[in-house]
Amino acid sequence: MTIFDIFTNQLLNGIVLGSFYALVALGYTMVFGVVKLLNFAHGELYMVGGFAGFLLLSFLAPYLGPGWFGVAVSMVLAMIAVGFLGVVIERVAYAPMLSAPRLSILITALAVSLVLQNGMLTLTKGQYVPFGAALGFGGVRLGSLFISYNQMVLVGVAGALMLGLELFVSRTQYGRAMRAIAVDKDMSRLMGINVNAVIAVTFFLGSALAAAAGTMAGAYYGSLWYFMGFLIGLKAFTAAVIGGIGSIPGAMLGGLILGLLESFGTQLPGVGSEWKDVFSFSVLILVLVFKPTGLLGKPEQERM
Amino acid sequence: MRNVMKTAAGLALAIVLGMPAIAQDKLTIGIMVPTTGSEATYGQDMANAVNLAIGEINAAGGVLGKQLTSTVGDDGCDAQLAVNAASKLAASGVVGVVGGYCSGATIPTLKIYGDAKIPLIIPAANSTKLIPENPGNAFMINSTGNDQVAKAIEYFNGKGIKSIAIINQGDAYSQDLADLTKKNWEAAGNKVTNFEVTNKGEQDYSAVVTAITSANPDAVFWTAYYADGGLLIRQLRERGYQGLIAVGDGSNSPELFKIAGPAAEGVIAFSNPTAEFLPQAKAFADAYQKQFGAAPGPYSTLSYDAMKLLAWAINTAGTTDSAKVIETLQGANFTDTISGPISFTPEKTLARSNFVVLQGKGGAWTLAQ
Numbered sequence: 001m002t003i004f005d006i007f008t009n010q011l012l013n014g015i016v017l018g019s020f021y022a023l024v025a026l027g028y029t030m031v032f033g034v035v036k037l038l039n040f041a042h043g044e045l046y047m048v049g050g051f052a053g054f055l056l057l058s059f060l061a062p063y064l065g066p067g068w069f070g071v072a073v074s075m076v077l078a079m080i081a082v083g084f085l086g087v088v089i090e091r092v093a094y095a096p097m098l099s100a101p102r103l104s105i106l107i108t109a110l111a112v113s114l115v116l117q118n119g120m121l122t123l124t125k126g127q128y129v130p131f132g133a134a135l136g137f138g139g140v141r142l143g144s145l146f147i148s149y150n151q152m153v154l155v156g157v158a159g160a161l162m163l164g165l166e167l168f169v170s171r172t173q174y175g176r177a178m179r180a181i182a183v184d185k186d187m188s189r190l191m192g193i194n195v196n197a198v199i200a201v202t203f204f205l206g207s208a209l210a211a212a213a214g215t216m217a218g219a220y221y222g223s224l225w226y227f228m229g230f231l232i233g234l235k236a237f238t239a240a241v242i243g244g245i246g247s248i249p250g251a252m253l254g255g256l257i258l259g260l261l262e263s264f265g266t267q268l269p270g271v272g273s274e275w276k277d278v279f280s281f282s283v284l285i286l287v288l289v290f291k292p293t294g295l296l297g298k299p300e301q302e303r304m
Numbered sequence: 305m306r307n308v309m310k311t312a313a314g315l316a317l318a319i320v321l322g323m324p325a326i327a328q329d330k331l332t333i334g335i336m337v338p339t340t341g342s343e344a345t346y347g348q349d350m351a352n353a354v355n356l357a358i359g360e361i362n363a364a365g366g367v368l369g370k371q372l373t374s375t376v377g378d379d380g381c382d383a384q385l386a387v388n389a390a391s392k393l394a395a396s397g398v399v400g401v402v403g404g405y406c407s408g409a410t411i412p413t414l415k416i417y418g419d420a421k422i423p424l425i426i427p428a429a430n431s432t433k434l435i436p437e438n439p440g441n442a443f444m445i446n447s448t449g450n451d452q453v454a455k456a457i458e459y460f461n462g463k464g465i466k467s468i469a470i471i472n473q474g475d476a477y478s479q480d481l482a483d484l485t486k487k488n489w490e491a492a493g494n495k496v497t498n499f500e501v502t503n504k505g506e507q508d509y510s511a512v513v514t515a516i517t518s519a520n521p522d523a524v525f526w527t528a529y530y531a532d533g534g535l536l537i538r539q540l541r542e543r544g545y546q547g548l549i550a551v552g553d554g555s556n557s558p559e560l561f562k563i564a565g566p567a568a569e570g571v572i573a574f575s576n577p578t579a580e581f582l583p584q585a586k587a588f589a590d591a592y593q594k595q596f597g598a599a600p601g602p603y604s605t606l607s608y609d610a611m612k613l614l615a616w617a618i619n620t621a622g623t624t625d626s627a628k629v630i631e632t633l634q635g636a637n638f639t640d641t642i643s644g645p646i647s648f649t650p651e652k653t654l655a656r657s658n659f660v661v662l663q664g665k666g667g668a669w670t671l672a673q
Contacts, residue, residue, distance in 0.1 A: 001518040009518070013510035020508070126344065128531060128563050137542060146544070221507045222538055223563045225531070231505045266500075266511035273500040273512050274474075 018259025043233015049211025086207025244297020349601025534563025
């Protein structure tokens with residue numbers, strides 16, 4: 001392989017990895033934008049989403065087949081199921097705490113994360129679960145670059161979901177309400193916006209996106225386990241911060257950047273896989289030093 | 305009311321004071337294994353095997369004429385939990401401990417058992433990092449990383465392999481194995497094309513896989529555990545890597561086939577002797593199956609042998625005095641085992657290599673060659 005071939009291959013790896021990060025980062029950023037909560041349970045929703053997709057697929061596979069169609073239907077159903085789980089979590093664990101000090105709700109989020117993780121540990125007894133999708137290994141070859149259909153579909157679906165979310169937030173009434181609450185919750189309430197309903201919608205969408213990423217990861221990588229949400233939750237949070245937490249385009253950009261940094265970091269001489277996390281987190285620190293609000297974050301304006 | 309309290313307190317005191325007297329007609333063996341956490345199944349298999357051995361020893365008259373009993377300390381494959389478990393076992397007056405599965409969790413317990421002068425037989429943990437930490441009371445009956453590396457290099461040479469990629473996860477066990485392999489492989493004039501480290505729990509290995517396929521080594525050696533190894537093997541084969549894939553003994557699990565699927569076909573594993581590959585272990589496997597309703601795990605044989613060895617050492621020394629027991633162990637040439645004869649180097653590691661080469665065939669491990 002020439003340097004150029006390696007470059008294009010790592011570019012592709014970075015885009016695929018970045019799509020996962022971006023999808024999960026969106027949930028972090030939306031929830032933070034609207035309720036100013038770092039939802040540390042978000043990575044766990046990705047994990048639960050993967051298992052939900054797996055369960056649904058094992059029910060649906062006899063009728064729809066384990067191929068693309070079956071996985072797509074399972075993914076949509078898993079998104080709905082986990083979306084509602086997100087709303088339930090918000091109602092049970094976060095809503096009573098919204099007016100409490102920030103630290104209390106942060107700890108609640110950690111607790112929810114532990115409950116989901118250990119709940120799944122008990123259910124699966126810590127075993128790996130093979131996902132059971134049959135997507136085939138076909139693809140297109142461009143020189144030494146092999147792009148599988150799976151990768152195309154994955155990046156395409158991730159892109160479509162992100163575009164859909166962007167349109168939802170910028171064009172619909174709920175989206176406008178979300179943006180209004182992000183600016184000033186109390187004033188929005190006075191203006192007649194049903195704040196609780198909008199927060200519920202925010203959690204639903206964020207959790208559904210995480211579930212989409214979880215199901216796709218299960219189908220793409222082939223197996224699930226209860227701990228799979230931890231690392232990606234951490235990475236997605238980093239992506240959200242790089243892009244500017246609270247900013248939706250920022251989360252997409254941050255996810256992509258982090259994915260690319262990790263792929264290229266692995267290949268860079270002197271960095272390598274051993275130092276790739278040091279490399280990408282150094283970039284995070286640099287971004288925060290020069291632009292504390294993240295790449296696309298807007299500085300907070302305090303009006304007197 | 306006050307009288308009732310007084311009586312209760314007196315009773316409790318009497319029970320506490322009476323305990324050593326009751327305990328004296330039995331000898332207690334400590335078992336330190338992970339019974340919770342990600343490695344819990346292995347730990348349970350090991351504890352079962354030790355208890356099976358204790359049952360047989362007791363049926364044959366016990367040790368020094370006394371019956372044996374056991375108490376389990378859960379190390380959770382975690383350094384901090386392991387220290388707690390070891391302190392608890394050391395304080396409970398055990399005459400010896402069988403245990404140690406995760407090297408990283410076992411290392412900090414060595415000093416505790418050393419200070420308490422308790423003989424420790426380690427059936428599984430085999431990182432060479434344990435050797436310099438050993439205060440002199442610990443005996444490793446699993447071949448160490450050095451032996452595994454020797455076996456691996458011997459196998460690679462036999463297959464005409466000239467260049468390898470080594471991948472580990474940066475923990476005590478996998479890094480030790482990776483570093484040793486790199487050192488010895490390069491010392492023999494061969495080439496290491498990639499030396500990669502991945503995070504535990506990562507799902508996407510595409511960047512590492514591209515780095516490896518672009519260097520195209522003759523073989524890839526994964527030195528960490530099966531869970532992430534399965535994902536890596538799958539992604540290597542999906543991206544068209546054609547060379548040999550080998551894994552260390554931490555990946556010797558049937559679970560690997562569940563995760564990697566058909567990609568694990570032909571994968572080579574270096575493994576300590578497990579019951580299914582030892583013809584002489586048939587009776588043990590049957591007894592184990594009968595008592596626990598499951599097949600023995602990968603470290604059950606060694607745990608069973610460890611318990612037999614400890615009982616033999618105490619009987620031979622004729623006392624539970626730890627200095628005498630340790631002296632006996634050091635000079636041991638113990639053959640009443642199922643995994644092969646046990647004797648020790650001056651470093652208190654097994655004096656021979658017990659590694660076998662396995663190959664993935666039809667979704668299960670078989671003996672290679």
